[in-house]
Amino acid sequence: MKRTLPRVLNTLFACFLLTAYVGNSQSKTAEPSTTLPITSEVKIGKLSNGLTYYIQNNGKPEDKVELRLAIKAGSILETKDQLGLAHFMEHMNFNGTKHFKKNELVDYLQGIGVEFGADLNAYTSFDETVYILPIPSDDPEKLDKGFEILQDWAGNALLTEEDIDDERGVVIEEYRTRLGASTRMQSKYLDKIAYKSRYAERLPIGTLDNLENFKYESIRNFQKDWYRPNLMAVIAVGDLDVETLEQKIKDNFSGLTNPKNEKKRDEYYSENHKETLVAIEWDEEATGSQVSIYYKDQGNTKKTKTIKDYRDNMVEGLFDQMINNRLAEFSNKPNPPFIFGFSYNGRIIGNKDAYQSFAQTNETGQLEALKVLLEENERVKRYGFKASELERAKKDYLARLERQFNDKDKRESNRIVNAYVQHFLRENPIPGIEWTFEFAQKQLPSIQLKEVNSLITDFLHDDNRLVILTGPKKDGLKKVTEQEVIDLLNKVENADIEDYEDEAVREELMPVKPKKGSIVQQTTNNEGKLNETKTFVLSNGAKVTYKKTDFKNDEILMEAFSYGGTSLYSNEELKETSSANRGVFEAGIDGVDKNEMAKLTSGKIVRVSPFIGGNSEGFRGSASPKDLEMMFQMIHLYFTKLDKDPEAFASYISKQKAFLGNILSNPSISFSIALSEYLNEGNPRYTGFPDEEALDNANYDLAYEKYKERFANAGDFHFYFVGNVDDDKLAEYAETYIASLPSSEEREMYKVFDFRPKTGSHEFNYNKGTEPKSQVRLSFSGETEYNKDEANAMNALGEILSIKLIEKLREEEGGVYGAGARGSINKIPYGSYNFSISFPCGPDNAEKLADASIAELEKIIKEGPTEADLDKVKKAMLLSRKEDLQQNRFWLSQIKNADYNKSDLDSILNFEENINAITTQNVQDVAKKYLTDGYVKAILMPEK
Incomplete structure (x- = not known):
């Protein structure tokens, strides 16, 4: 059962999500004091x-x-x-x-x-x-x-x-x-x-x-x-x-009764304080450094009851959008002051709201990050925002609401129900998305810059102010003092701060379109079946497969792959680029950097992310149907005009150092990394965890050249689109932006290397941490020839054993909060099986519970699972698949993986038959075949 810990940090842009629910629109303009409507749904x-x-x-x-x-x-x-x-x-x-x-x-x-x-x-x-x-x-x-x-x-x-x-x-x-x-x-x-x-x-x-x-x-x-x-x-x-x-x-x-002389359900509040409170805490196991500033409201949380209240929330939402756009720009600069930073006005705890600014930084950069947060707040206070910033924020605000409005009839029940929970618990408004969208369309044009700018005066104040700094405690690191924080607060208030300059960006991503290619072949696959798709073969050899669905009105998802990836790098090339590959994508495309791209895409729902994996390279992305052309343009430019930007790469490395710098102090993470190194002993291509030395030695020039090599031949790529696709537009964009890409007749395949991780019986004991916490991982692995039926049985075995582990370790022994097992048989890059058992527990129980887990597995190996347990797993799988079939992401994954794994897409049609065909004997057989030749027993224990 999940728990809600103190919500010291609310979700960014939370105010945008308050009313994202269906309702009937109201055409009449209401008075500001009018009570908000409640959706008639x-x-x-x-x-x-x-x-x-x-x-x-x-x-x-x-x-x-x-x-x-x-x-x-x-x-x-x-x-x-x-x-x-x-x-x-x-x-x-x-x-x-x-x-x-x-x-x-x-x-x-x-x-x-x-x-x-x-x-x-x-x-x-x-x-x-x-x-x-x-x-x-x-x-x-x-x-x-x-x-x-x-x-x-x-x-x-x-x-x-x-x-x-x-x-x-x-x-x-x-x-x-x-x-x-x-x-x-x-x-x-x-x-x-x-x-x-x-x-x-x-x-x-x-x-x-x-x-x-x-x-x-x-x-x-x-x-x-x-x-x-x-x-x-x-x-x-x-x-x-x-x-x-x-x-x-x-x-x-109706039969439930209230107690006689029932207790009053009191409300509890925080008191105000005139002075600025400062908390500076550090810990040997802290993984990162954080800075938080809270300007707590004098009063208690104000309920959103009226039209005016709701409009005020919109103004605050626009403020949040603009201040965070500015802070995001800092994280993309060379030597950024923080990994990321954001500000917003929202609940801090109980019935107390606060204007909050937050940043995650490197272990020596807390004061600098605090200075930037304070200066940006002060800059807005002195100069306000620009009209151009407000216009972009309005576009983004409306685009999000429009997407929700377009999909108002496509929402799953679990996305609706929480709005009513929060209406009961916190009196959050529920006017419905139709009313909300119409209200935003009418009101956004009337919101003036001075309204948004005036908010900062109420947000910032010297009383009820709190600054919290947290980070790692380690030799050679000087702890920030309370006086340094107070001095910085005073210094920024009196500092000479220049106004923000909002640099203009071009209006179109690709003003000049490339010379079109053509579609040379069109086929319909599995015509008339549930898994029907269509495929274009383009003039440059690239393929486009798509499935048109009506699951969402405003969603198109995309993936693409080409075999190869870093498997085609030499050992030395792999080591030099392993810490650099992701940094290549921090640069812009065709002279438009990340900050400019954020401005250029304001009001649009579109995203494209290239990747280079171990066995393939490709793209992942999504777009609203109206922004589909921009998705294609971004794909084209990532192939042809990815910028080379050493400053953007330096910013990436700086943020990676800050993020990863002290992460090994976390016992669980350190254990996982050490176990991976142990299992990969002798692997000449194992690059391990990227420490500071590896980041310093990351070869950007080589990584950029290898990127161009991997994306030089578009003819070797297969693209997949699923969602509310317009056939004609997809064909037009494919011809314009993909068929026009450079290509060759060469077709590549990933390489499979000889090294295999440890198999058989091994023990790995690791000591880290001061708390009485342990972690147990038991894993079986090895090579095998892929078999679909065995893969289904292995998956079922993991789910069945998870049920037995909860019954034994949690309910009977009371020794764990959660425990689980997972099994799989894979085809790529070579036939292999993996089965694992994992759980956290007290150190005194680690060995006993590990033995109890293996005993439960051995019982299945010896006797097979019960029909009742297998039936539970089957029903859960079938219920989950029934819902999956109505999800674009599921279909995208299945269609792409059918080609990637060279498997049959008809397995989707036969899923229920295949699952129902699993017998207790099948499960017992895979357990006997794969899980009787020893296992790796790894246990994390606290330091003695």
């Missing part, structure tokens, strides 16, 4: 006991309903004897309720194809608890069970002493996974974020002492006080009529 009601419900009929995906139970109760309501029990209560709802005794709930849901963790989930935060349940809607019995489960979660947890004690170990293991540098540093400054507030003392995970020792009545009291209908909402969105869903809610929740 949702039915909102309230039962006599106070429980609120939200219902919407939505047919995508078919035969599925997304259910949520939202409760206005989180860790902030805990008494001192209940620390961590709001979250513990969430666990208990999966471990013994009125209708599902211990472990029966997960077992039942797995039996109908609902996966624990992937589908079935929950989270607890300071202020709320939310339970997540997708359920089939085409089977009345399963639907009834789904609502029965929700009813149990709402107030029917048994909370027996035995069940509580059994779950302590699981929750303590989850607590253990959170230990590390970030948690240690956060514990020292959280009281400054939540100044004189209860929030600083109520982290949802709780304290180890209380988790180990709390009395049974403490959690029962939490349930009795706060799991009550007048603090709850049931949200149901999916492929079922509203009347049926409403009746299910009434039947299952």
